[in-house]
Amino acid sequence: MxxxxxxxxxxxxxxxxxxxxxxxxxxxxxxxxxxxxxxxxxxxxxxxxxxxxxxxxxxxxxxxxxxxxxxxxxxxxxxxxxxxxxxxxxxxxxxxxxxxxxxxxxxxxxxxxxxHASEGAIYGRFGYGVGARAKSIEVDRHRARFRPEVPVGGQISVLGLESTIEQWPSLFDALPRTRPGMIARSPHLWPGYEREVRRATTPVSTAVHRGPDGVDGYVTYTVERARFDAPSLLKVQSFHYSGSEAFAGLWRYLLSVDLVDRITAEKRPLDEPVELLFTDPRHVTVEKLQDEGWLRLVDVATMLDARTYRGEPVVIEVTDPFLEHNSGRYRLSADGAARTTDPADLEMNVDTLSMMYLGAWRASELAVAGRVRATGETALERADLLFGTRVNPWCGTFF
Ligand SMILES: CC(C)(COP(=O)(O)OP(=O)(O)OC[C@H]1O[C@@H](n2cnc3c(N)ncnc32)[C@H](O)[C@@H]1OP(=O)(O)O)[C@@H](O)C(=O)NCCC(=O)NCCS
CATH class of the missing domain: 3.40.630.30 (Gcn5-related N-acetyltransferase (GNAT))
Incomplete structure (x- = not known):
């Protein structure tokens, strides 16, 4: 050294x-x-x-x-x-x-x-674990047809590059960040995003969706088309919305853009049901599953107590070789979390705890892979329920 x-x-x-x-x-x-x-x-x-x-x-x-x-x-x-x-x-x-x-x-x-990790083998040793996962999808625009019950959506207006850059922060900030793992965008992040879209070699557009209460979603995209008669690809760069009208309305808009053969959207939430919009769900293919946000619980006691839990209590024993003061037992219940000397139901390393914390992985899945050690099946069932989240975690912001 x-x-x-x-x-x-x-x-x-x-x-x-x-x-x-x-x-x-x-x-x-x-x-x-x-x-x-x-x-x-x-x-x-x-x-x-x-x-x-x-x-x-x-x-x-x-x-x-x-x-x-x-x-x-x-x-x-x-x-x-x-x-x-x-x-x-x-x-x-x-x-x-x-x-x-x-x-x-x-x-x-x-x-x-x-x-967001460049390589998957770097950060586990420092206590980071995959706290949110994502999928990249592709839609066959010519074959995908909307099911009759899919909401029609509201009004769409399209912005060009300069208006996109100007309105991005207020569009993003106006939308609720409802999924676990979603983060606020620091004003320091926007200059980097601006630089990226200014460097784009194809035009950048943003479709803004308005519902009865005003703006409730937007999608920024580019379209790549090598030659006049070549197949073309619409690439979704960012897509944020609140509610099913905005979700469906923006997808209806994307499919209505002419001279497009395929639509791709990278790093979307695992449970975002794009394929369910269409009469044949196979016109949407998952191209890639990947880790999205790597999470580190720097102060385990504070973080365990900051989220909510459902069901019966569980005692977990956490080992944190990099930040030793976090190591110890914690009792988790619907009333919150606190350190305890009670015997542990589950044992895990702190990076594995990050994988459970936002709901990206269940304790029982992690146990199958040997990442969680349990005293019995009921401990795993209780932990699955305790940590379970209504929707999948997703960060949604690259930095
Ligand atoms: C990744 C990077 C920052 C690591 O820096 P580094 O100073 O070599 O890391 P360290 O010497 O502190 O390594 C600590 C441990 O991690 C391991 N490690 C570091 N980088 C690794 C990698 N890319 N893959 C696997 N193991 C890695 C080291 O072997 C070492 O293990 P050991 O403690 O068992 O000996 C450096 O290689 C780099 O700059 N890579 C290119 C840019 C990049 O990927 N940045 C990260 C962006 S998210």
């Missing part, structure tokens, strides 16, 4: 840190113009870097909040821009950055962190 130190970035070091991150992701260095477009997305005092004395690695976060099962929200650190210089990997730099972040989150009273 080499000698290095980790500290908060100064504002004049932010660009160098972003370049280290970009090189680690095999992205080109930014021009002055590109940097000035996204400099505002670097929330001050949220970026860490490792120095030896050169800047050799970085990790940052954005302040956010996350919806929990039961509807409460909690402060959340949205972790992003993690990278270590290729000539300094595998000597503990990321480990040092993760430790510094967790200490910072704890000091600021932020009990949970979430990230």
């Amino acid at each position: 080499s000698d290095f130190s980790v500290r908060l970035l100064r504002s004049d070091e932010e660009r160098a840190a972003t370049d280290v991150f970009r090189r680690a992701l095999h992205a080109k260095e930014m021009t002055d113009e590109e940097w000035s477009a996204i400099a505002a997305s670097m929330q001050p005092d949220r970026g860490f870097a490792a120095f030896d004395p050169e800047l050799i690695g970085t990790a940052r976060s954005f302040d956010s909040e996350m919806t929990l099962p039961g509807g409460a929200t909690t402060p959340l650190a949205a972790v992003s821009l993690v990278g270590v210089r290729a000539d300094r990997t595998r000597r503990g730099v990321l480990t040092g950055l993760m430790r510094a972040q967790f200490e910072d989150f704890a000091a600021r009273g932020v009990p949970a962190a979430m990230l």
Whole structure:
């Protein structure tokens, strides 16, 4: 292990840190113009870097909040821009950055962190687990026909690029974040999204849906068509809505866009029933199932008590090798959660607890894979009910 130190970035070091991150992701260095477009997305005092004395690695976060099962929200650190210089990997730099972040989150009273992982093998050792999963779907636009009972939807108006950029934050903020795992979008995230859509090589459009009470959904998309007579693909970039009128109305709109053969939507909630809109559900295919949000319970006691539970109590024993103070037994019941010395019904590592926490996985599934150890079947049944959520968790925001 080499000698290095980790500290908060100064504002004049932010660009160098972003370049280290970009090189680690095999992205080109930014021009002055590109940097000035996204400099505002670097929330001050949220970026860490490792120095030896050169800047050799970085990790940052954005302040956010996350919806929990039961509807409460909690402060959340949205972790992003993690990278270590290729000539300094595998000597503990990321480990040092993760430790510094967790200490910072704890000091600021932020009990949970979430990230989107470039590779699935990196973050489990730091206590992150797959807290939300997603599916990518494709719709055969020529063959899909709406079932007669599908709502007709309300009014649609279409925005171009500039109006999309201008209205995005207010459109997103106006919609309820009802699923567990959904997060608030920090103002620091929007400059990055703007940069992405400005770089798009095909026109960007947003269809806005209005119901009786005003705007209740929107979908942003691009259409790719290589030649005049080539097949074309409508790609959904973001799709947020409240209620079935907006959901159906926006899908009706997407299928009405001419000169489109296929429609794809990536990283959608697992239980979003697009195929049920159509007379033949096979005209919607699931192209990919993937992990979406990796969740870390930084303060296990606070997070366990912040969500709601149903059914009979369960005692869980949590092992947290990276943040030892979290290790211990917790009694969970419809009345809340608290530390206990009672014998444990279930044992698990803290990353596995994250997989159950928002409802992405059931205790009984995790037990089949050996990730949860139970004293008996009834403990698993109780835990399945206790942690069960009405809808699947989904983060819905890339950062
Ligand atoms: C992923 C990355 C940040 C890891 O940094 P690092 O400084 O090498 O990590 P560490 O040395 O602290 O590794 C800690 C442990 O994780 C393991 N590990 C790190 N990266 C891993 C990976 N990509 N796959 C599997 N294991 C990994 C190390 O082998 C080490 O294991 P050990 O404790 O058993 O020896 C770095 O490789 C990188 O920048 N990759 C490219 C960019 C990227 O993917 N960033 C993440 C964006 S979400």
